[in-house]
Amino acid sequence: MKILQINNHHKLRGGSEKVYHETIKLLKKNNHEVYFFSTAEIEEEYYESEDGFLIKYEDKKNLPLLQKITNTKDFIYNKKVANKLYDVIQNIKPDIIHLHIFYNVLSNSILNVIEKSKIPSVMSVHEYKMLCPAYTLLDNKSICHDCCNGNYLNAIKKKCVKENLAFSSVAALECYYRDYFTPYEKKITHFIMVSNFINNIHLKYKKELKNKTSVLYNFLNYEDFSKFERQKNNDGDYFIYFGRLSKEKGIITLIKSAISVGINLKIVGTGDQGERIKKLIANHKNIQLLGFKSGSELKNLVTNALYSITPSEWYENNPLSVIESFALKTPVIGATIGGIPELVQDSETGFLFESKNEADLNKTLIMALNYSKTDRYNDLKNNCFNFFKENCTEQVHYKKLITTYRSLL
Numbered sequence: 001m002k003i004l005q006i007n008n009h010h011k012l013r014g015g016s017e018k019v020y021h022e023t024i025k026l027l028k029k030n031n032h033e034v035y036f037f038s039t040a041e042i043e044e045e046y047y048e049s050e051d052g053f054l055i056k057y058e059d060k061k062n063l064p065l066l067q068k069i070t071n072t073k074d075f076i077y078n079k080k081v082a083n084k085l086y087d088v089i090q091n092i093k094p095d096i097i098h099l100h101i102f103y104n105v106l107s108n109s110i111l112n113v114i115e116k117s118k119i120p121s122v123m124s125v126h127e128y129k130m131l132c133p134a135y136t137l138l139d140n141k142s143i144c145h146d147c148c149n150g151n152y153l154n155a156i157k158k159k160c161v162k163e164n165l166a167f168s169s170v171a172a173l174e175c176y177y178r179d180y181f182t183p184y185e186k187k188i189t190h191f192i193m194v195s196n197f198i199n200n201i202h203l204k205y206k207k208e209l210k211n212k213t214s215v216l217y218n219f220l221n222y223e224d225f226s227k228f229e230r231q232k233n234n235d236g237d238y239f240i241y242f243g244r245l246s247k248e249k250g251i252i253t254l255i256k257s258a259i260s261v262g263i264n265l266k267i268v269g270t271g272d273q274g275e276r277i278k279k280l281i282a283n284h285k286n287i288q289l290l291g292f293k294s295g296s297e298l299k300n301l302v303t304n305a306l307y308s309i310t311p312s313e314w315y316e317n318n319p320l321s322v323i324e325s326f327a328l329k330t331p332v333i334g335a336t337i338g339g340i341p342e343l344v345q346d347s348e349t350g351f352l353f354e355s356k357n358e359a360d361l362n363k364t365l366i367m368a369l370n371y372s373k374t375d376r377y378n379d380l381k382n383n384c385f386n387f388f389k390e391n392c393t394e395q396v397h398y399k400k401l402i403t404t405y406r407s408l409l
Contacts, residue, residue: 001405002033004094006085008105010038010054014244015320016126019194019218020100023124023401026219026394030402035092037085039105046084053088055081057105075104076174077181082109089117096405099123099188108178111187120189120408124216125198126317130184131205133171134160138248138314148205152176185209189408192216192401194318195339201315214404218318219397222389225327228296228303237372238264239333239365240305242298243321245271250311250335250355255280257361258287263369265309268293268301303328306372310334310344313356318343326388331380333361333368349384 005027007020020036027034039057040047047054074080085106089097097119102110114121129135131148133155138144140163146154152172154160161167178184184191185208193199193215202209239258245251251273258265259280265287267277274289281287293301302308308325310316315338322343325332334344335355344350351371353364371377390396 001096001402002035002092002094003027003405004035004037004089004092004097005100006037006097006102006106006110007100008039008102009057010036010040010052015218016101016124018320019124019126022219022221023098025221026398026401029394030398035088035094037088037106053084055084055106072170072173074107075170076107076177077109078107079109081106082113085110086113086117089113089119094119095409097121101126101129103129103178104174108174108182111182111184115187120405121187122190122192122404122408123184123188124192124194125202126194128198128201128315129175130202132160133168133175136248136314137201143315147172147175150179183208185212188212190214190404192404194218195342197315197339197342198317214400216397216400216404217391218320218323219392219394220320220323220327220388221394222327225299225324228299228328236264237306237369238266238304240266240268240302240308240330241311242268242293242302242308243310243319245269245273245277247273248312248314250313251277252280253313253356253358253361254309254311255287257358257365259284260358261362261365262286263365266290266301266305268298299324299328302330305330307331307333307350307368310340311355311361312337312340314338316340323388323392326384326392329381329385331368331377331384333364343387345383345387348380349387350380 005020005024009017024034024036036052038054040054042054042056045056097114099121127135128137133147133152139158139160152175155172156168159165159168161171185206191209191213193213196215199213199215241254243249267289270292277289302325308330310319310322310332312335317339322332332344332350334340334350334352336352337355341352344352346352351364351368353360
């Protein structure tokens with residue numbers, strides 16, 4: 001089968017890029033002919049290789065505001081990208097086109113090209129852009145569903161995008177344009193939802209998606225994790241958070257809890273809350289900010305932790321940090337929000353606490369620490385690994401993914 005994978009960025013930036021790359025590797029491993037279409041920070045305007053096509057990415061974040069506004073047209077509908085994708089499709093003639101995140105960079109312009117090609121398309125839905133201009137279902141304070149029925153003026157009123165009126169207005173305009181001229185539910189053949197939660201919330205507000213969705217969890221290659229075993233270490237028993245250091249991840253609530261309870265906590269990652277975190281933990285030796293880690297160094301840190309913690313305060317869907325922890329037999333303490341409770345089953349693969357509730361997190365951390373000193377802790381570890389094997393391995397994912405592809409041909 002010949003498959004074209006499409007994503008905004010070819011460079012690894014976050015979870016969606018990782019899923020995009022891992023999907024490409026998985027399909028190639030199973031002898032499919034796979035191509036990619038994406039952007040990258042390259043010198044030339046366009047780059048073509050044996051297995052993919054890259055368009056030059058220009059980061060507009062640091063441009064003056066007026067210049068950003070003049071670039072709104074490409075943000076909403078980039079004709080240059082559409083023309084290039086048309087040429088690519090004509091050249092390789094894929095059997096299936098698999099979309100990940102494409103809006104705002106490649107833009108919605110590519111949907112008209114895909115529709116005209118009459119090639120079946122699949123979109124992996126990693127976030128809530130179909131329902132929310134800010135894509136997170138968060139205003140600047142809390143969970144928000146105000147735009148889900150298509151009234152995107154709410155995002156402008158609340159300045160939901162970077163607390164900025166201009167950015168929020170452009171994001172709302174993009175959603176209005178999309179709904180009228182490139183509606184996903186009409187242009188895309190099938191939607192792969194990465195959790196039951198994100199599937200249900202889309203079906204609630206987008207009735208047109210009925211019979212066009214399926215649920216498929218994110219996955220990992222177990223061979224990358226199988227060699228890591230818990231070792232006795234000089235750090236003592238500790239908990240770990242690894243991921244982006246941003247407000248919606250609940251990292252500040254976690255730090256306040258760790259200070260209150262006195263647990264040893266290692267924080268791995270970077271993000272806009274980094275400086276605030278440094279100030280918060282300055283006088284607390286039980287909390288370490290380790291910065292960015294990856295590969296074996298990160299896996300060893302997670303393997304040797306008593307628990308990893310996912311304290312999200314937004315509708316997290318199918319976090320790879322949880323799946324990675326399970327693959328390393330590390331139980332997870334997770335917030336009861338979004339798709340997290342589908343993975344973290346209380347007293348089975350970890351423990352749950354009420355999102356944003358510092359007192360409940362305090363209680364859960366103490367209970368989990370005491371639990372780790374009992375024989376039942378090994379059951380938690382084994383349950384985590386069993387959940388991973390049954391739901392999140394390459395083999396499980398490939399079987400379901402290829403079944404979806406074939407059903408559309």
